Amino acid sequence: MGKKQTKSDKKYKSNKSLVKAKIRTQKIGQQKYIRETIRNEKLKRDDLSDSEQEEQQLDQHYLKISKKKDKKESTKNDNGITKHEVEEFLEKLKQEGGKTTKEEEEEIQQLIASVSDDSDEEVFHGGDKEEDDEMTDDVTDQQEVDEEDEQYFERIAGEIQEEDEKDTKEFGNRIKVTKALIARWVKKIKTSNAVQPLFHLILCFRSGLKKEGENQESKKKEKEPEIPYVVPDVATFARVTMACVKCLGDLATILTKYEQGSNKLPAKHSGWKQIKLALSTFINAFHQMMEKTLDEKLLIYVLHYFVRLVPFYGLFEAQPKKILRLMLNLLGHSNEDVRVRAFIIINSMAVIYPYPFLELCIKGIYYTLLRNSKGYNPSTFHQIEFLKNCLVELSTINFTSTYHHAFTYIRELAITVRRAMDSTVQNGYALCYNWKFFHCLDAWSKVICAYYKQENISALLYPVTQIAMAAIGLTNSAKHYPFKVKILTMLNQLSRDCDKSFIPISQTVFEILQLKQAINTPKQNQKPQPLYFEFKLKAVPEELKSREFHQRIIDDCCFLLLDHLANHSKSVAFPELSYPITNFLKKYVKSHTETLHFGISKQITNLVKHVNDNIIFVNESKSKINFTPLEFDKVIEFLKDTETPLDKYYANEKKKQDREVLERVAAKLDEKVTFEEEEDEEESALKEMEETKLKRKRGDESTESTSAPSSKRTEPSKKKTKSSSNASSSNKKDTLKELDLENF
Structure with missing residues (x-):
């Protein structure tokens, strides 16, 4: 081959390979750190699908580089190397008497420059000709790939900076809620049954419900602290609501040791104090959510998991009636799945809650039937028939209470028929010949058909x-x-x-x-x-x-x-x-x-x-x-x-x-x-009847004014007329009028 290698030359080559390995490991560590930061930023932006191909290409590239390394060189040291360490190494080598050529000294100077500038270029040594022959083919390819990587990293870093600047302008110091953050909270709740991450989810849920253009004056009047989280879009708000409803029901059942499916209220165990505040804050935000227009799929999902929360809200005093009103409004929804899930919640409330609450449920469904039965057409007959079936289903819980309600409402229908028969107006029959009268009578007939074998x-x-x-x-x-x-x-x-x-x-x-x-x-x-x-x-x-x-x-x-x-x-x-x-x-x-x-x-x-x-x-x-x-x-x-x-x-x-x-x-x-x-015909008949009553009252007043001088003789007759008028007014109160849902 050539000159014989001395001991000092061999030592130089081994130490030089060590320097080279340190430089390479330093470079690979920097590249891995950059890749991790890019991946975390893309997780925050929920762009995982776009970055998968680019990450796979980078992984393949770095695998090729790692295979070409010598295993001995990579396993010796993983720490980075500095310029000072290389100079000390050269001084020790000269003191030991090692001989170096001009080419080797130039190569060492290149190594020192590469370390000082922190460049990402690959530096190859030139001591051994066999190694040079092997690596000369790969130098150009690696340099081209490294240049592409630099451009890619610079582009990603610029995008990240721009997004950070936008977030600071829009949201300020508040935290932007992402998919990864929600998944982290849900994982903590499932593994450790912790309540703190659940509060974070509820805070995100409340922040998503607030309006965008909220004045600062209203904030000062309310004196509420600013929520530290921001929900950027509708998709993240949907994820927050789904995670919040599901985790709240699971955690409440675990902490209170309640068996789902039982017909009793949960006992106030030691875990009730931990979950009570979360339930109260969530239901207040839930009422705000139901006032707004929601997507039907999200509403169905929320109602599906809200059934598990029904037993726990029975321990609050004011919440059951509020929830009942919300569910009764949903019974008139156009979507059938929403109506079914709302009735499931009402039925579970009527079964689990104490006895007087069942009467409120029966009244509420009967009133919603009256409210929605004004017009009957192909687009509404499904809703009306569904409400009748709901009344039939609720009647199975307690037959004595259904008998009392049926008796009172059937009596009101009988009073309307009697009023129509006694009316002197031409269109008096219109009090009965309408959709309200027919649907009410048909609903109670269905209840009788279903449970005729019951004595009541x-x-x-x-x-x-x-x-x-x-x-x-x-x-x-x-x-x-x-x-x-x-x-x-x-x-x-x-x-x-x-x-x-x-x-x-x-x-x-x-x-x-x-x-x-x-x-x-x-x-x-x-x-x-x-x-x-x-x-x-x-x-x-x-x-x-x-x-x-x-x-x-x-x-x-x-x-x-x-x-x-x-x-x-x-x-x-x-x-x-x-x-x-x-x-x-x-x-x-x-x-x-x-x-x-x-x-x-x-x-x-x-x-x-x-x-x-x-x-x-x-x-x-x-x-x-x-x-x-x-x-x-x-x-x-x-x-x-x-x-x-x-x-x-x-x-x-x-x-x-x-x-x-x-x-x-x-x-x-x-x-x-x-x-x-x-x-319209019913309304006209009612107006005519009221006008005739007013005319009669005016006629009675005129007769009383003419008979004023003979007051002593007509005192008993006046008492009779007053008693008859009081009786007629009491009968009027019993008639079927528009039922007041607000008072209910």
């Missing part, structure tokens, strides 16, 4: 049927035919679900069939239009003259009679019960053969034929029995499990009618039309 609730069947029959008989006009059909279907449903109780609806159906619009068949229109009576209580004059209205009357009346007879098709007295109906229908077809259409008369005769077939079937089965009418239990079980011919015919007709109703509703869903004509 079974007693309400008779007053409900009496009110319904009295409301039907207020007018005989054909324009209110849709309201009457709805009431009659409700009565058929009551008789079916209440142990086949007999409710005589046939006479009212006969009155409908004797109307002019049912007897005389009008001419067929060129453009027939379907009638959407599912969302109407009153027909328009144009509809009364159409042939579709005539056909609809016959169809509905035939189906009502079929439903009425199918409920009692298994009864022993079916032949006697069905005789007046079949007799009337036969006479009706004979007397109106000229005016009725051929298809309508055929439809009625088909119904009579199926009823006669069922009469024959019942008479044949009656001939085989061995019990007397006094054996009431056996009479009830007569034909209990058998299917009669009329049941088969009713099932087929029911499927057809349900299909037609679904088609009409689906066609009407596209049209956003509301039907509020009945409400």
Whole structure:
């Protein structure tokens, strides 16, 4: 090869490789520190998805560099090297008598310069020719990559500085909430059950709820300390709310040792003092959040986890009523998931909280039903039916309280019917012929149908049927035919679900069939239009003259009679019960053969034929029995499990009618039309009644002024009139008016 190497030369080379290794380790440590700072800053900005590729490229680059290093050189020392250490090393080498060439001295000077300037360039030694041959190919590549890295680091550092300056201008000294910070707090809560990070989450939740343009004067008046956290955008606010609701419920159950699903309030353990302040601060911010417009997905998530907090808020005095008001407002929400979760919270409150709170829940749902039942159309009928089902579900908790509420509200409905019957106004029937009256009556009828076997609730069947029959008989006009059909279907449903109780609806159906619009068949229109009576209580004059209205009357009346007879098709007295109906229908077809259409008369005769077939079937089965009418239990079980011919015919007709109703509703869903004509008519009737009362009062005052001289004789008569006026005023207070939700 060349000259022989002395001991001093070997020592120089080994020490020189040590210097080189120290410089390289120093460089790698600096690069790793820069990478960690970049990664932390990007975590704060929530830009992890954008920086993943760049970080992978850097990792691959530094792995290549580390593989090319000598393992011995990298493991000796990991500390950095300075310029002073290199100069001391050279002085020691000269004292020992080591020989150095000019090239080696120049290389050492380059090493010293690289260390002093803190440059990131790779410095290679030139002592050994074999090492130079190996490294010369990689020097240019490494230099190019290092230059790219420098540009990348400079660009990232500039962006970080700009963002820091913006944050200081916008937020000042307050801390910006990020995804990493929220995850850190949640991890501490789960691992150590600590309350302090939960307070930090609640503070972030409160800061996100505050308005952007808040005046300093309001802050001074309130004298509230400034919250040290800032929520920059909507996404972080959603993360904070979700973490806050979930962690609060989990931590409260752990600290109070409460079993979720129990029907009792949690006991005040030692952990209750730790979590009490967090619960109170959160619920105050929760009320502010519900006043604002929120995203539906976030609202569903919050309500889903808020159910776990319901038992703990029962230990506060004022919070249960406030929460109930919020949930009752959400029952009228357009989204079905929101309505369901709000009712779950109300139901859990009614079960867990002490007894008087159940009455507030029943009242609240009944009042919300009244408030939302003004208009009934394809876009609102889901909400109204849901509220009726909510009332039915709450009735299962305590039947005595439901009986008291049902009795009072059914009595109010009876008073309105009596008031409409006694009114001298032309439109007095409008007090009952509206959506409010119908939905209230229908809601209590559903409660009776669901729990008829309970002793208290079974007693309400008779007053409900009496009110319904009295409301039907207020007018005989054909324009209110849709309201009457709805009431009659409700009565058929009551008789079916209440142990086949007999409710005589046939006479009212006969009155409908004797109307002019049912007897005389009008001419067929060129453009027939379907009638959407599912969302109407009153027909328009144009509809009364159409042939579709005539056909609809016959169809509905035939189906009502079929439903009425199918409920009692298994009864022993079916032949006697069905005789007046079949007799009337036969006479009706004979007397109106000229005016009725051929298809309508055929439809009625088909119904009579199926009823006669069922009469024959019942008479044949009656001939085989061995019990007397006094054996009431056996009479009830007569034909209990058998299917009669009329049941088969009713099932087929029911499927057809349900299909037609679904088609009409689906066609009407596209049209956003509301039907509020009945409400206007009700208001006009109330105004007329008030005007007549004022006129009467003025007339009474004038008569009293004329009869003033004869005061001694008329004193007892005045006392009577005062007592009668007081009685009438007390009756007025009992009438069904707009219920005050504010007082509630």
